[in-house]
Amino acid sequence: MLKRLIPLLLGSISLGVHAAPTVTDSQLQALATERHWLNLGHYQPGRFSGWRSYVDDDSFFLAADGASNPASELQATLQALYAPVGDDSNQHAQCRYPSRTRWLSEQLQLSGLPTPECSEYREWYEDINPHATVLVFPDAYLNSPSSMFGHTLLRIDSPDTQASGTSLLTYALNFGAMVESMDNSMLYAWKGLAGGYPGQFSLLPYRDKIGEYSRLENRDLWEYQLDLSPEETARMVEHVWELRQVIFDYFFFDENCSYRLLELLEVARPGLRLTEQFPLTAIPADTVRAVREAGMISDVHYRPSRERELLARAEPLTPPELHWVRQLADDDGVLQSSEYQALPAPRRALIQEAAYRLVRYEAAGQQRDSANAARSYQLLQAINRNPPPALQIETPTYPEFGHESRTWQLAAGSREGRAFAEYGLRMAYHDLADNLAGFPLGAQIELGDIKLRQYEGNHWQLEEFGLVNIRSLTPRSALLKPWSWQVEAGWERVAGEDGQRRLVPHLNGGGGFAWQPWDGVLGYSMATMRLEHHRDFDAPLSAAAGFNAGLLWRNPLGNLLLEGRGDYFDNGEVRRSLQLAQQWELGRDLGLRLQASREFSQFSAPQTEFALQLRWYYY
Structure with missing residues (x-):
């Protein structure tokens, strides 16, 4: 008999240790209306009363009415944080919602929580190693309906990145529409206006986004260093983990890339009031302006597009020299012609680099071509033997100005x-x-x-x-x-x-x-x-x-x-x-x-x- 009672007693003790704390209704309601909790649930006031979340994915919520009831979602989260750890600890609420866990622990001084390993989250977080945040604005690109107004994304820098300046090795945090490959530009525009596409956050190497925007789409990039502290950046990245595979509605003019990123900045620094400034539309340049007016920009770096670099290098060339550029881009054998070699060396230096940039520009977005690669190599060798002066490109007016x-x-x-x-x-x-x-x-x-x-x-x-x-x-x-x-x-x-x-x-x-x-x-x-x-x-x-x-x-x-x-x-x-x-x-x-x-x-x-x-x- 005693042998049967001992496991029951131990189980009761264990359940007591992992029981959720008692929270009064007044405490619950007060916490549920805290700005940071509303930010974590992406809640906004309903059209007539109550609340509604921008998240259009039931898997994000723990309560059945969590999408419209912040208090109910808070109560369900508290219960889930104290649930026993199952066979797969990565599915525990503490692993799925690290940002909620941290905030509720601080607000309620939670103790006796179970300790799941959360190996997937920890490996993901350590790989990113967030330390600082950069807001990136690729300029407008009229030939793409999704990019006519520009775009915004966030770059997450690690401490090593900040020290070495190797930004291409960092991660880019992007929100975008999940577009079906068969949709043409007109259908894309219509569905984007009507909310016909779901939107998701994605985290990918920053070098890939640089290639997409500045090379394939020939868009200038503006990188705005934000004054978020390492703790604020970490808080934001914690919440990004909670949004993996989570679906939002996507609309071109309001619930778009820029609006979603403003929400993340409000998670990073709960005192911000950025999204309130955009009740109807959230055009990217306007949102960058709002971030600047909030005093969050500490430095700006401008990356000219490949097209702008090509045109800047070609700008001082005469019409006959531009003809040489075209010839070299088509046939690197022209490098050895006596007529070309008769040109002054300083002019050949400019022509050769312009030709090299033209070859790389025309190859962007194309499958690798061995002849093109060989031509690029020959031109690059000529440039190394006779280097031109450094390319100087005047910085245009900032888009937010x-x-x-x-x-x-x-x-x-x-x-x-x-x-x-x-x-x-x-x-x-x-x-x-x-x-x-x-x-x-x-x-x-x-x-x-x-x-x-x-x-x-x-x-x-x-x-x-x-x-x-x-x-x-x-x-x-x-x-x-x-x-x-x-x-x-x-x-x-x-x-x-x-x-x-x-x-x-x-x-x-x-x-x-x-x-x-x-x-x-x-x-x-x-x-x-x-x-x-x-x-x-x-x-x-x-x-x-x-x-x-x-x-x-x-x-x-x-x-x-x-x-x-x-x-x-x-x-x-x-x-x-x-x-x-x-x-x-x-x-x-x-x-x-x-x-x-x-x-x-x-x-x-x-x-x-x-x-x-x-x-x-x-x-």
């Missing part, structure tokens, strides 16, 4: 003698004539652009509702031959019968070329196609072929845009226009724009319009 992403517009003008006032709002982001600091010349992304007009006599009308208007005007050069393109969709007013102007839905796009004859001057010419529904046309949907050509000049006042357009419809209608816009940059977030246009249509006599518009960039 550009104008804010949302724009309010107030204009006064006249159309064919009728005065009007115009009130506008653009949700995002930048057009060709906007204040340029922090943005590339020739890049335009406009989303959600609405304009209301009030004509004399108190006649109101919707003048324009733009859904999307994107232009990528990349100049061609002797070495690079990129295409320029544009796409636009929305509603706009055009000429109709009886002198009326109709509000028509339309979709148009085009492709062509841009060139830069002088510094600060960009010319472009594109062939276009247009589809629209016009109630004065017989067909429900009418098509037009046309052109779009213009000149963009960066002048002392700001930007001047002169543009001509033409649309030739299948029903015989011909619509043409000339437009001029000059922006005066009154400040980073304030501009004054003079606009003039002359429109021609078979429906009416030519129409002339002038307007003076005040633009306030504000988020």
Whole structure:
């Protein structure tokens, strides 16, 4: 009998040691509304009452109603921390939730916890060895829908990295959409807007991200050293372990890479209030600005893209020298030609390095080619025998120093003698004539652009509702031959019968070329196609072929845009226009724009319009 009682008594003692502490309801509710606990659960206030978590994965929660009840999740976590250790200690709550474990232990002075080994977590953590945090901003890349606004990720540095400066051996912490390989760009854009993709955190070598952004996508990188302490960085990385394989909804404009990383920074330093600044949209450059305004940036390092390095090395070369660059990139045997060797050695040094950079640029993203590799090797040997001076690249304006992403517009003008006032709002982001600091010349992304007009006599009308208007005007050069393109969709007013102007839905796009004859001057010419529904046309949907050509000049006042357009419809209608816009940059977030246009249509006599518009960039 006594032999049977002893194991029972020992089991009772063991259960007593590992019993969760008694927490009163008031203590539980107080802890559950602590900012750090809400951050760990990614909770936000519900639309009408209560709470909801951004996490869209039931496996993340221990309580059945944990996604909407922080107190219930806290209680379930406490119980799980004291649960006996099973055969696989890595599945214990302390191993799955090290960040929760640490915080609850500190808040409640927990004692008598079981001691699982947590070998998987410890090996993972020791491999990362977190010590410092760097916020990385790859600049905008218009040829990828997911990258039009730029991107943000975090670099986690170890103590050795900080001492040696070997950042390429560190880890990059990234949040991104899980995209199906069969999805094209249009489907990707639509699903990204509608939340059709799940999002996940990933941790991978930083050198891989450098290769993806600065080489494959030709994007400049900005690295912002944050002032997080080693303890704060460790706290954040602990929480990242809790988010492995956890699913979030992904939306381009709010629940995106930048917003998720701001949440992690709030876990690292609970007193931060970063996400509260982005109730509608979280555009990457805006989030970098928020981090700077929070005083968290201690240093900045700029990494130019491979394309920018190539163009900088080619910039001092003459047209004949650029021809030599092209020849060397195609055939390294030219190195030994007597005509090439007759060139002055300093000029050959510049030509050879430009050719080498061109070869590497064109090979980016391609499968390894033995002939290409041999050509690169020969050029590299020539560079070593006759090295050029160090490449100097001027650091552009920091992206967070550009104008804010949302724009309010107030204009006064006249159309064919009728005065009007115009009130506008653009949700995002930048057009060709906007204040340029922090943005590339020739890049335009406009989303959600609405304009209301009030004509004399108190006649109101919707003048324009733009859904999307994107232009990528990349100049061609002797070495690079990129295409320029544009796409636009929305509603706009055009000429109709009886002198009326109709509000028509339309979709148009085009492709062509841009060139830069002088510094600060960009010319472009594109062939276009247009589809629209016009109630004065017989067909429900009418098509037009046309052109779009213009000149963009960066002048002392700001930007001047002169543009001509033409649309030739299948029903015989011909619509043409000339437009001029000059922006005066009154400040980073304030501009004054003079606009003039002359429109021609078979429906009416030519129409002339002038307007003076005040633009306030504000988020």
